[in-house]
Every structure is written in C-alpha cells, then in structure tokens.
Amino acid sequence: MAERERIAVTGLGLVTSLGFGRELSFSRLCAGERGIGELSLFDASGLKSRIAAEVAGLDVHAVAPQAEAEDWSRSDALAFLAAREAIAQAGHTPGSALGLALGGTTGGMYETERALSAAVPRNSTPHDARRLLDFPLAVTVERLARALGNIGPTATVCSACSSGTVSIALGASWLLSGRASRVLAGGVDGLCQLTFTGFSALGAVDPEPSRPFDVSRAGLTLGEGAGCLVLELESSARARGVPIIAFLSGWSVASEAHHITHPEPSGERAARVLAQAIAVAGLEPSAIDYVNAHGTGTIQNDAMEARALERVFGPNVGNVWVSSSKAQIGHTLGAAGAIEAAITALSVNRGLLPPTVGLERPEAPALRHVRAPNQSARLSAALSSSFGFGGACAVLAFEAPGAEARRLSGKLTAEIVISGAASYGPSGVSSGAESARDLKRLETPPAAAPEPLGLLDPERSRRFGRASAIVVATAERALHDAECDPSTTGFVVGSAFGDVERSVRFLQKVLGQGPKFASPAEFPQLIASTGSGNASIYLGLTGPCLSVSEFATSGQSAVSVAISLLELDLASAMVAGAAEARDTIVDVVLAADGARGEGGGFLVLEGLSSALARGRVPLAVVAEHRALRAAPERAFATLPPPPHRACIVAGFLPPALSSVLARSTWGEVRLHSLPALLGQHEAIGAAALAMAAGEVASGNADQALVVSADVDTVYITRLCRYEARR
Amino acid sequence: MDQSELKSRIKRALLEELDLRGRTEADIDDAAPLFGAGLGLDSLDALQLAMAIEERFGVSVPEGEASRDIFASVNAIAEHITRTKAG
Numbered sequence: 127m128a129e130r131e132r133i134a135v136t137g138l139g140l141v142t143s144l145g146f147g148r149e150l151s152f153s154r155l156c157a158g159e160r161g162i163g164e165l166s167l168f169d170a171s172g173l174k175s176r177i178a179a180e181v182a183g184l185d186v187h188a189v190a191p192q193a194e195a196e197d198w199s200r201s202d203a204l205a206f207l208a209a210r211e212a213i214a215q216a217g218h219t220p221g222s223a224l225g226l227a228l229g230g231t232t233g234g235m236y237e238t239e240r241a242l243s244a245a246v247p248r249n250s251t252p253h254d255a256r257r258l259l260d261f262p263l264a265v266t267v268e269r270l271a272r273a274l275g276n277i278g279p280t281a282t283v284c285s286a287c288s289s290g291t292v293s294i295a296l297g298a299s300w301l302l303s304g305r306a307s308r309v310l311a312g313g314v315d316g317l318c319q320l321t322f323t324g325f326s327a328l329g330a331v332d333p334e335p336s337r338p339f340d341v342s343r344a345g346l347t348l349g350e351g352a353g354c355l356v357l358e359l360e361s362s363a364r365a366r367g368v369p370i371i372a373f374l375s376g377w378s379v380a381s382e383a384h385h386i387t388h389p390e391p392s393g394e395r396a397a398r399v400l401a402q403a404i405a406v407a408g409l410e411p412s413a414i415d416y417v418n419a420h421g422t423g424t425i426q427n428d429a430m431e432a433r434a435l436e437r438v439f440g441p442n443v444g445n446v447w448v449s450s451s452k453a454q455i456g457h458t459l460g461a462a463g464a465i466e467a468a469i470t471a472l473s474v475n476r477g478l479l480p481p482t483v484g485l486e487r488p489e490a491p492a493l494r495h496v497r498a499p500n501q502s503a504r505l506s507a508a509l510s511s512s513f514g515f516g517g518a519c520a521v522l523a524f525e526a527p528g529a530e531a532r533r534l535s536g537k538l539t540a541e542i543v544i545s546g547a548a549s550y551g552p553s554g555v556s557s558g559a560e561s562a563r564d565l566k567r568l569e570t571p572p573a574a575a576p577e578p579l580g581l582l583d584p585e586r587s588r589r590f591g592r593a594s595a596i597v598v599a600t601a602e603r604a605l606h607d608a609e610c611d612p613s614t615t616g617f618v619v620g621s622a623f624g625d626v627e628r629s630v631r632f633l634q635k636v637l638g639q640g641p642k643f644a645s646p647a648e649f650p651q652l653i654a655s656t657g658s659g660n661a662s663i664y665l666g667l668t669g670p671c672l673s674v675s676e677f678a679t680s681g682q683s684a685v686s687v688a689i690s691l692l693e694l695d696l697a698s699a700m701v702a703g704a705a706e707a708r709d710t711i712v713d714v715v716l717a718a719d720g721a722r723g724e725g726g727g728f729l730v731l732e733g734l735s736s737a738l739a740r741g742r743v744p745l746a747v748v749a750e751h752r753a754l755r756a757a758p759e760r761a762f763a764t765l766p767p768p769p770h771r772a773c774i775v776a777g778f779l780p781p782a783l784s785s786v787l788a789r790s791t792w793g794e795v796r797l798h799s800l801p802a803l804l805g806q807h808e809a810i811g812a813a814a815l816a817m818a819a820g821e822v823a824s825g826n827a828d829q830a831l832v833v834s835a836d837v838d839t840v841y842i843t844r845l846c847r848y849e850a851r852r
Numbered sequence: 853m854d855q856s857e858l859k860s861r862i863k864r865a866l867l868e869e870l871d872l873r874g875r876t877e878a879d880i881d882d883a884a885p886l887f888g889a890g891l892g893l894d895s896l897d898a899l900q901l902a903m904a905i906e907e908r909f910g911v912s913v914p915e916g917e918a919s920r921d922i923f924a925s926v927n928a929i930a931e932h933i934t935r936t937k938a939g
Contacts, residue, residue: 329899329915387896579873585892588871643907646899647870 130536133298133374134363135524137216137356138468139208139312142455143179143349147211151455152472155480158499160454162335162347167236168319172642175331178317179349179456191273199234199261200350202269204461205314208352209270216356217368218308220275225306226267227281227296228314229289230460231653234261235318242630243637256715258630262623263654263675266314268838271755278755279305281687284654285672286514287420287457288379289313290353290464292672294522295377297357299690302536307362312354313464320633321459322348323641324649328387336423336457337484338450339432339495346422349456353465372471373525375507375534376407379670379696381616381662382517386589386650389426389513393434395668396519400438400511403521408534409507411439414446414523416479416496416508418470421450422457427513432490447503449496453483463512467522470510474526477502515650516659518671539692539733542751543744543848546608546730547819549812550600550705551804552723555581557603558745558820578707586664589651591625592707592724594660601661601701601728604816608699608730609742615730616669616697618688619657620680620704622808627709628652661701669697678778680704681726681812682834682841685751688731698736703728704812716806723805727816745823746830746845754840758783761840762790765831773827775818776800777811777834792831810834815843822847858930861908866926869904870897882926898923905929911936 140147143161144154154161162179170176181204189206190198205228218224241257264282271277279300285292290313297311315321325331325348332345355374363370378399384390404411419431436443451469458465469480479496488495506529511521547558554575578595579587582602587595597619605615629652636644650656655673662671670691676683681704688702705726706712713722737744754761761783774797779787787793800810800817811834818830822845832843853861863877866886870893880891887893901923902913911933913919922932 327899327903328896385894584873588873639907643903646903647896650896 128536130302130534132360132531132534133301133357134360134370135355135372135374135471136358136363136368136370137212137218138371138471139211139354140465140468141181141204141207142351142465143181144455146207148468148472152469155451155454155469156478156500158481158483160335160483162456167317170322170641172640173323173326175326175333177335177347179347180317181350194269198269199237200316201230201233201314202266204316204350204352205266205312206270206273208312208354209274209310212310212354212356217366218356222308223276223278223306224274225279225297225300225309226270226277227283227293227309227311228267229283229293229464230263230266230314231284231286231289231655232315232318232321233263233266235320236316237261239319239633242633255711258626258711259623259715262677264677279753281683282675283672283687284460284675285518285520286516286653286655286659287459288463288512288514288518288520289460290462291467291510291512291520291522292379294355294374294464294467295379295520295694296687296690298374298377299694301357301359303690303693308356308358310354310356312352313461314352315350315458315460317348317350319636319641320629320652323636323644326641327644327646327649330424332423335484336453338421338423338453338482339428339488339490340485341487341489343423343425343428345424346452346457349458351455351458351461351465353461353468355464355468355471370527371475372527373529374522375525376403376523378402378406379520379691381668381671382519383662383666383668384517386516386659386663389430390517391426391430393430393437395517396430396434396513397437399519399521400434400509403509403523407507407523408532409523412442413507414509415503415505416447416473418466418508418510419448419450420511420513421452421482423452429489431513432493436492443492444494446494447479447496448493449480449482451480463510463520467510470508471524474505474508474524477505479503515653516655516662518655518659539695541734542689542692542731542748543734543737544729544746544748544819544845545610545699545732545737545742545744546604547728547745547816548600548603548607549727549816550596550725551813555600555603557607558816558823560820589647590660591628591651593621593625593705594657596705596707596724596726597657598661598664600705600726602665604701604728604730605665610699610730610732612666613668614698615667616691616700617658617661617667617671618674618684618700618702619661620674620676620684620809620812621654621657622675622677622680622706623712624654625652625709626711630711669700676839678808678836679811679834679839679841681809681815682753685729685731685815686753689751692731692733699730699732701728701730703816704809706807706809721805723807725804725807725813726809727813729815729819744848746819747848749844749846751843755838758840759786761842762787762792765790765792765844767791768795769828771827772829772831773798773821774831774833775814775821777814778836779833780835783835783840787833811841818845855930858933859926862926862929865904865908869900880926884925886923886925905933909933
C-alpha cells in the first residue's frame with residue numbers, strides 16, 4: 127500500500143450568527159454566547175417556533191460584484207465572505223489554480239421563495255417562472271468561480287446535513303490524486319421557508335433555543351452561515367512557508383440505508399463511520415481528545431449519536447470531550463459540516479473547547495460533555511461528525527499542527543472501469559447492451575415507456591417523485607448487471623434543478639394557506655439530496671451516497687465525484703449518473719431551447735483490480751474523463767487518434783463545439799447526437815455515457831468518445847473496450 | 853355528513869396524502885389498524901395525516917401519544933372528527 131502525504135489546513139473562513147469572520151465566531155462560541163433570536167427574514171406566524179440563528183446585517187449588494195449585485199443570493203454572499211477570508215489567511219492568489227468544492231442543500235431558495243410569493247397572486251407566466259430557475263444549487267460555485275478567478279476543478283455536492291463535510295473529503299481526494307494542488311472546500315446554506323416550515327412540520331424544531339444532549343431537548347434551532355477551508359498537501363504549505371492551522375488526517379463518508387428522516391437508532395452505522403475516519407487518520411480511538419458532534423438537539427439524533435460514541439470509544443468514552451455548537455449557531459444544514467470542521471480545526475490549533483450551551487441534565491452521563499465556557503485542554507486529535515437526512519454520514523479527523531509525522535497509507539485506485547450501465551429514455555430502462563441497440567434504432571420512433579413508478583415496489587417507493595423513480599429504476603438495472611456488493615457501494619446522482627414542480631406546490635401551500643400547512647411527508651423529498659437518499663434506502667447502498675449539481679453536466683460531474691471517492695477508497699464501487707423527469711415549470715421555461723424529453727443514465731464504476739478480483743470483465747475502461755472550464759477550442763487537442771472502430775455519443779453539443787470537433791482528429795468518426803433521438807434534457811449527457819458504455823461493451827466500438835457541455839463547461843469522456851485498451 | 857360519507861372521505865385522504873399507490877378505498881377496512889402491520893405506515897405518515905385532517909376537516913389532532921388512539925383506525929378518526937365538530 128502506498129504512502130500518502132498529510133493534508134494541511136492553511137486557511138479558514140466563517141460566517142455564523144455569532145459574527146462575520148472566524149475570530150469573532152470562534153471567540154463568541156467558546157465564550158458560550160448564543161446567536162439565536164426572533165426570526166426576521168420571513169413570516170413564521172402560526173408556527174410554534176419563530177426563532178432562528180440568522181446572520182444579521184448581511185448586505186448581499188455590498189458583497190456581490192457590482193455587475194451581478196441583483197443576481198446574488200444570500201447563500202452566494204455568505205459563501206463568498208467565508209471563501210475570501212479563508213483564501214486571504216492561506217495567502218492564496220489567483221496566480222495558481224484553486225479547486226472549489228462546495229456543499230449545500232437549498233442554494234438561493236430564499237430568493238426563489240420571494241419570486242414565488244410575488245407570482246402566487248397573479249397566475250404565474252413563463253417570465254415569472256424563469257426566476258424560479260435562477261438559483262439552482264450549482265450557481266453559487268459559478269458565482270464564486272467568476273469572482274475569485276482561476277478556479278478548477280469544481281463540484282457542488284449535497285448529502286443533506288453532511289454536505290459541507292463531504293465537500294471537504296472530496297477536496298482531500300483532489301489533493302491526493304493530483305487533480306488539484308490547492309482546494310477551497312466548504313459549505314453554505316441560507317435560511318429559507320422551505321427548510322423552516324419543513325423541519326417544523328416534522329416536529330423537529332424546538333420553540334426554545336436548542337439544548338443538544340439534554341434530557342429536556344425538544345428539537346433543533348435552524349441557522350444559516352458558511353464555512354470554508356483551504357487545504358493543500360503538507361509539502362506545499364511548507365514550501366510556501368505558510369502556517370499550518372491543523373492537519374486534516376482522516377475522513378469517512380457512508381450511508382445508513384435506513385430511513386429518509388430517522389437515523390438508525392442503535393448508532394451502529396454511525397459508529398462505523400466514526401471508526402473509519404479514525405482509522406484513515408492512522409490513529410487509535412484512544413488518540414481522539416475531542417468530538418465536535420452533530421448534536422442537533424432532536425430526540426432521535428442525539429440519542430443515536432451518544433450510542434455511537436459509546437460504541438466507538440467503549441469504556442474510554444469518559445476521556446473524550448464532546449460538544450455541539452448548534453445550540454449557539456443553529457443547525458446550518460449543508461453548511462454545518464464545514465462550519466464545524468473549521469471550529470474543530472481552530473479547537474486543536476488553540477487547545478480551546480467550545481461548550482454545549484443549554485446542557486443542564488445530560489441524557490448520556492457517560493459522555494464527557496464540555497459545559498464550561500473558554501475551557502482549555504491539550505488537544506492532539508479531534509473529530510467533526512455529521513449525520514444527515516437519508517442516513518448520510520460523514521466524519522473528518524483533524525490533528526494539531528504540532529502532531530508528529532507518521533506513515534499514512536493511502537491506496538489510490540488507479541484504473542477505473544465500468545461494470546454496469548443503464549439508461550432511461552422514451553422506451554424505458556435499457557441495460558448497457560440494450561442501450562447500444564437503441565442507438566441503432568435512431569430513426570425508429572420508440573414505443574411508449576412504462577411509467578417509471580410502475581417499475582418499482584409500490585410500498586417502498588410510495589413517496590418518490592417521478593425523478594426519483596427514474597433514478598432508482600435505472601440505477602437498479604445498472605447494479606443488477608454489475609452484481610457488486612451493495613454494502614460497499616455508493617451512489618452519486620446529478621440533478622440540475624431538483625423537483626421544481628413539487629417544491630413550488632409545497633411552497634404555494636405554505637405561502638397561500640400558511641406555514642402550518644407545510645407537508646411533512648413532502649419536505650424530505652424536496653431537498654437536493656433526495657435522489658441519493660431514496661436510492662440508498664431502496665437499493666440498500668451503504669457506501670457514500672450524495673447528489674451533485676452542475677446544470678446540464680450534472681451527470682458528468684457525478685461521474686467525476688464518484689471517481690474521486692473511489693480513488694479515496696471510500697467505496698468498492700460507485701453508481702453514478704443523472705436523471706431528469708418531466709417538470710411543468712422547467713419545461714415551460716426551457717421549451718424555447720427545443721423539444722424537451724426526460725431520462726438519464728447511470729454507470730457502475732469500480733477499480734479495475736476490484737472488478738477482476740470479482741471475476742468480472744469490465745464493460746469498458748474509463749480511459750479519460752475530464753472537464754474543461756476554459757478554452758473549449760482545445761477540447762479535443764490532446765485526444766489520441768481514434769481507432770478504426772470508434773464512435774462519438776454526444777449529449778448537449780453546442781454548434782461552436784461541434785465545429786471544433788469536426789476539425790479534430792475525431793472529425794470523421796460516426797456521431798450519435800442524443801438530443802435528436804431523446805429530446806433535450808439536463809441528464810442527456812448521463813444517457814450518453816451509459817449508451818457509449820453499451821456501444822463498447824457490445825463490441826460495436828473499440829473506443830467511444832462522449833462529449834457533453836453546458837454554457838461554461840465541456841466534459842470529454844473516452845471509453846475503451848477492455849481487451850483493446852492498450 | 854353521514855358516517856359512511858365521512859369514512860369515505862377519510863379513506864380518500866389516506867390514499868392521496870400517504871401516496872398509497874395501487875390501493876383503493878375498498879382495501880382499507882374501517883376497523884383495521886392503520887399503523888404497524890396494517891398499511892405499513894410510519895411516524896412520518898402520522899404527521900402528514902394530522903396535517904391533512906386539519907386541512908380537510910378543520911379539526912386539529914393533538915401531537916404525540918394522544919394521536920395514537922385517534923389514528924388507530926378509520927373508525928377512530930371518524931369518531932374524533934365527529935366528536936370535535938359536535939363539541
């Protein structure tokens with residue numbers, strides 16, 4: 127097993143309800159101050175709880191670049207402030223490239239809601255509806271990339287309340303694989319009515335400020351904010367001579383596959399994720415001095431988490447300091463994992479422990495709760511843990527800057543292969559080889575597809591929206607072909623906009639009839655990670671399960687993220703792709719762009735050695751999969767010349783890129799343009815990947831090139847037949 | 853509203869609000885338990901049902917343990933609605 131370098135944290139940025147900036151946030155946090163007050167951003171009358179941890183005094187117009195001031199959301203501004211602070215501390219300049227991984231759950235939902243509440247009284251016209259698509263989750267990364275300059279690679283991830291944690295693990299992967307030499311990783315979420323009324327409907331919000339781990343706790347307090355970390359290899363930090371704040375030594379991402387809102391009560395799964403992060407760090411549980419817990423203040427989470435900690439630390443649990451920061455800064459959802467990672471890094475750096483405020487009678491007295499303010503302690507190693515909806519668990523391990531260097535093993539899976547593929551189109555679900563047949567029938571109109579929900583067990587899929595049904599039915603077929611072990615398989619699904627129609631229906635009821643008519647069963651189906659949560663539970667996948675968002679290249683981004691998680695050895699196999707369902711609002715807004723369809727595609731990816739060890743001949747080898755954010759005119763310049771038997775499968779191929787392709791060495795190769803066959807939708811690139819895998823697997827081509835683009839990004843994927851890969 | 857009409861409306865609420873695809877009013881027995889073994893419903897369904905009863909019938913359902921008896925069966929829900937409206 128290869129050795130790996132340590133990852134240094136060289137910059138931190140924080141915006142919380144306790145203040146702008148890491149020093150103000152951290153000092154007030156350690157002092158035990160609460161940043162919770164009466165909700166002012168929107169009307170919550172009729173709800174039992176009307177308090178929140180708001181970031182007061184956030185002036186979006188003052189933060190945003192002047193030309194974009196009208197377009198920025200509160201989330202964009204929160205993320206930018208945290209990013210700028212972290213970058214400044216790290217001494218990073220745009221002279222070198224910066225990877226950007228951001229986690230979040232709702233993006234500009236607050237602004238979407240304002241547009242919706244303006245449109246509700248008048249019948250919404252397409253012009254009004256367009257505003258509802260102006261703030262997809264991925265837009266924050268786009269805005270930050272423009273504002274900061276020289277950004278890449280990028281990813282927007284959502285794994286519910288562990289989103290910020292997962293983005294940091296993804297950043298670690300980019301550094302160890304060499305995809306990036308410096309990374310800004312973090313999370314952001316602004317308060318909005320969707321989450322406020324949704325959590326209230328679930329009975330998960332305490333009318334009083336939350337009291338994590340207390341016997342009298344009655345739910346969480348929602349908050350908003352952003353946290354960002356600059357990460358780089360230790361050698362890079364030493365060479366630049368910048369101070370190392372802490373080491374990011376370990377990480378773990380996995381899923382419970384249990385329930386869309388309830389944690390698995392025994393804490394068994396959460397304990398395994400905690401233990402894995404400690405093991406990745408090369409440490410024993412006895413080396414951990416402090417755990418910044420998820421500690422939401424809900425009955426179920428805190429009880430589960432206490433059990434998990436007792437499982438991991440055993441009789442030594444009384445030696446490990448534990449606290450939750452959420453009683454002071456609220457539960458900031460997709461930002462929480464990143465904010466708390468920054469807090470944990472500062473804790474080990476300063477030897478200072480933030481307390482759990484409001485904790486008077488601990489439910490789990492065996493735990494060593496931090497209760498006094500400004501308590502100092504010798505802290506060598508600490509964990510920051512996140513346990514989100516849909517069972518999305520993620521844990522990070524940090525060590526003090528003076529931690530002794532030791533050998534760290536890091537297996538980097540080198541060659542990635544495809545061991546299963548399936549697509550969904552007008553004729554329903556097709557597995558890899560059938561997809562290839564579909565390509566041959568380009569001109570024949572397909573028979574009507576069965577309803578996607580009809581393909582699934584009605585009881586276990588009863589809350590699924592159409593998009594989730596397509597996702598799960600298609601992924602199920604791809605998994606069936608791959609025959610991999612679900613307990614070590616993860617899932618990454620791309621979605622451009624989420625379920626807009628269903629979210630709007632939920633919000634119209636809230637805005638029209640009042641906040642208490644928010645639907646508790648609908649709410650968990652509306653957050654951006656619902657597709658991966660549903661898939662994990664339905665398919666029993668307990669590897670890392672998350673969603674990504676990147677406009678019409680969301681499926682391509684999902685494959686990139688899945689490959690990074692495989693390279694980090696967080697799963698033995700990853701299902702990755704995207705699907706989009708018909709959506710009346712998206713269709714109305716985007717109909718001008720051409721005939722709309724629905725569908726998508728999924729690949730099962732794994733390391734070549736893993737496939738061969740299972741006795742599987744891969745359907746195809748992923749020879750390359752890369753994103754170009756700039757200079758599309760050079761997109762095809764580095765490709766090797768095509769073999770005699772080759773094909774191109776194109777998702778969205780803009781005319782300018784099409785002519786660049788025509789002039790390249792691949793210009794004469796036969797090209798299948800999927801939008802012509804399947805209609806235009808944002809997962810067309812994912813369908814192209816699955817169909818290309820089918821072309822190669824069925825022997826129609828020795829190599830298949832997949833090209834799919836959106837406005838700012840072009841993805842090139844080259845698949846080779848396994849036998850012909852050299 | 854007579855009791856059979858009320859029970860029919862309760863069953864429609866169950867089918868629509870809890871996404872019980874592939875089931876009809878005839879599949880739901882007036883006296884059979886709704887939770888546990890019955891229709892395979894969970895606590896998320898209980899929350900949804902409480903909101904739906906308030907929205908559709910103008911009758912609120914108490915939270916927590918108190919709702920358990922009310923959600924025992926279609927008969928019990930009908931009785932709660934009738935009693936609350938009469939009171």
